[in-house]
Amino acid sequence: MEEDKNFKDLGICEQLAEACDNLGWKIPTKIQAEAIPHALEGKDLIGLAQTGSGKTGAFALPILQSLLESPQAFFACVLSPTRELAIQIAEHFEALGACIGVKCAVLVGGIDRVQQTNNLANRPHIIVGTPGRLVDHLSNTKGFSLRTLKYLVLDEADRLLNEDFEKPINEILNVIPRERRTYLFSATMTSKVKKLQRACLRNPVKIEAASKYSTVDTLKQQFCLLPAKYKECYLVYILTEMSGCTSMVFTRTCDATLFLAMMLRHLGLRAIPINGKMTQSKRSGALNQFKAGECNILICTDVASRGLDIELVDMVINYDIPTSYKLYNHRVGRTARAGRSGVAVSLVNQYEWEWFVQIENDIGRQHMPFVW
Structure with a gap:
């Protein structure tokens, strides 16, 4: 990555580049620099990157830019294996999208369902959640569906593919549009991740910003x-x-x-x-x-x-x-x-x-x- 590359050089619009600057993101990380241009071209992505590499920015920025161009409710859904990670991803979306009025809803277990239902009634742009609670709302919350979804993100995909999540992930894939962009991010490319890649991505661009077993040099x-x-x-x-x-x-x-x-x-x-x-x-x-x-x-x-x-x-x-x-x-x-x-x-x-x-x-x- 060239030292002088910034987010605008990658194709990110002025408003979002300014939001990055406000968050202290001056120079794109390796995964961001490689993933964002492909995402902005409308490609599906498989991103392999070590933890702490800036993966959230790599998928959040292209989604927000696309939302800015054609605003609609229930625009993107991000799936995460843990509640804490889901909450954190939503915070990133809200911080980056504050300048364009982005609304997020977090759907995770252990939190009042009624409050989550009320949040869905406000027709948020971005849904972030764990698979089980998302399926619960898709089945039981009146008027909520993802039939108009434009983006699906599977974060920590290697973990999302264990036995606990296999059934709800399949249920979600069955009720969302086939015509969509899909981003799959994982620390490692396991056989299960390859299987999922075949099931729900179309001609994806693979970006590898880390070796299979790597830890950072610092x-x-x-x-x-x-x-x-x-x-x-x-x-x-x-x-x-x-x-x-x-x-x-x-x-x-x-x-x-x-x-x-x-x-x-x-x-x-x-x-x-x-x-x-x-x-x-x-x-x-x-x-x-x-x-x-x-x-x-x-x-x-x-x-x-x-x-x-x-x-x-x-x-x-x-x-x-x-x-x-x-x-x-x-x-x-x-x-x-x-x-x-x-x-x-x-x-x-x-x-x-x-x-x-x-x-x-x-x-x-x-x-x-x-x-x-």
Whole structure:
């Protein structure tokens, strides 16, 4: 990408280019620079890009420009695997589209259906949601349909294609127009993503802004080998030593997030948990406290590993080693975003060493020992 390229050079109109500038987006990222011109030409897209690469801008800007040219309700639908990511995508659309009066509706579980129904009655331009709740509204909300839809986006498509989402995704594909633009974004090209590509994209342009297993170069990756029974002690020591940092600590279970957050708070550290068993209002509240800096340690399960764009996370700690390189990449992708630097520390006990070595082999990168 040429250094002097800006959003107007890619074909983005003056109003939206100004909105990008207001958000601090000065120079397009690699995925944006490659995807936007094809999208503006009306092509279907498959975008493969590592987390933190600016994917949302790559699909939101062309959709908003097209909406500006021919405004209508229920213009685009974006599907996401998690509630938090759906809310975040809608925030991006609203921020970019504020200058042109864009209305969004978020359809996710854990939030009052009646309020969502009222939002749909206002005939929003953009629908962002999780597949299950969208199908619920398509089936049960009077007067709501996507028969006039012009754009469908599947974000984090590799995750959207697991068993939980397969049935609702198929139901959605059956009730939306075949004549539409489809954008499929994924960190990895799995066999299921290829299958979906064949099912719902027409002559797509494939843009690959990341290698299959890559993590960004500005990320410093370290490990600490320790006995399982002392893991909590090591975690407390690292967080105390790095007390000025904003940190995300990933665990394997919901119960572990609650236990560790309670333990750290008793020790005077500003920790807060977030997991899939919490109500949506509590999850959103925890996330907002973390974003606002009221708490600087977020203890989370992998519900927070996908796509969340939280400004200035300095450190990610893998308290429990993930079971695959994909989960590892998504977790550590919460830091070192948009060209910034960051640190990822993996706490590896005697039972997790084989998993950890396999992850190193898969990402083709060896970790440095954590320096005390």
